[in-house]
Amino acid sequence: MFTLHVDDSIGDALHAFSFAHNTKPTFAIESLFNALSPAGKPFDLPQGKTYLLNPDRESAGIILLEHGICSVCHAGNDLFISSMFSPSILGLVDGYSIFYDVPARPRHYLYAETLCYGKFVPLNDFVRICDEQNLWHDVARILAHRLMVMSAREEELVGVDSYLKVRTMLIELNAYPDEYRQQIQVLSFVQRRTNISRSRVLAILSELRKGEYITIDNGKLVAIHQKLPAAF
Template identity: 35%
Template sequence: MKQLNGGNVYRPTGKEKNLQAILNIHRHVIQNISPVTITAGKTLDIKIDNQSHILLITKGAIKVCRRIDSIVMGCGVSPMILGLVDAYADLYQLEENSDVFFIAETTCEYYPVPVKDFVEIADEKHLWRDISNILMYRIAFMTNRDRNLIGQDAYSQIKALLLELWSYPESSRFEINAQNFIQQRTGLSRSRIMQVLSELKAGDYIKNTAWKTVRASKPAGFILNGQASYIIKNKAI
């Protein structure tokens, strides 16, 4: 089995994502709050009872969609924090005009915290440095991701997104349909996506495994769920 070359695809490590910053915020903020659990495909509302909230995601994967056409602009896996950018308009009483919305890509668990309460805790516990680190990471992630998608041909986009999906935890990957994952982020037709996947399979860069898992004795690879699973090995194309 050949390996798929990742090129410049941005696959963040725990250190880059600054898990410590996220977990530190979770530890201070999640107190006496009941978690909310939603299934894949459901919308995560940051507006609850006409009040803006910060959402602390403790389980699952989400995607950020552009409101005008539902194109997926970004994604993430737990632990994470949603609503920091939207909270700006609420804090400074600006006209609310959010261009994005959030959808659960897998089953998710999260804790909603009113923006006012979140800011008070951030002030009291000196969490603003952690918050800044999280926002800087997001800028770096989006910049690198755009470099791999904007102005690229279909093959390059699909390759980058397959490798991005591989960066997800295994438990989340098994809930995600690879074909939908690619189409929602690129606008490519299903037929074009399947054509590229078929060509990768024919070239022995991916293997259709009909939802079977990888045995421990096999070389490292990853599984993506399309209509069947795909194992992609790391050998340069």
């Protein structure tokens, strides 16, 4: 599990982002990893590639993300839902919906922000092992935590102007470990999460660079040097 780096001198610590990592149900995740890993097969997703979660019953499964960062997005409109950092359990909602044949179920996919790898556990094996080892309480803890994080994120990103959305994303990206942050193009990172136009994002980034608030090199966020303005 990576270490979160939030510098209070450059802005208020993000509630949703810091909350997500400070309250991550580590014990529940470790319990599932230990129980499910023996039934898993190697899984990898190169940076910039996508993976449709549980497209059909035959290929359905749960992913144990051992390394990397990925985004979970709606398959219908590419709307960003959340960022997932290793270690994480992926595919729980889609696995449930296909296992119980939920009508008109929502579809989601993963987008690899960095190289991602781990293990793929077939859905039937996942359900069997959770039944045998009484792991459903751990599954419930993980899902409840994600609901709380999504609620906190809505407070930050819904009903605010485009600059505040970009500001939020910059502070979040700045908190990522260097090994991950230096793999991520800041423009595409912000666009996928906010749906703000490319030209608008570029204009905001340009002004922040001119004001020496941020440094971007080869499209990657190098640093935030001072507290970002509260308004643009």
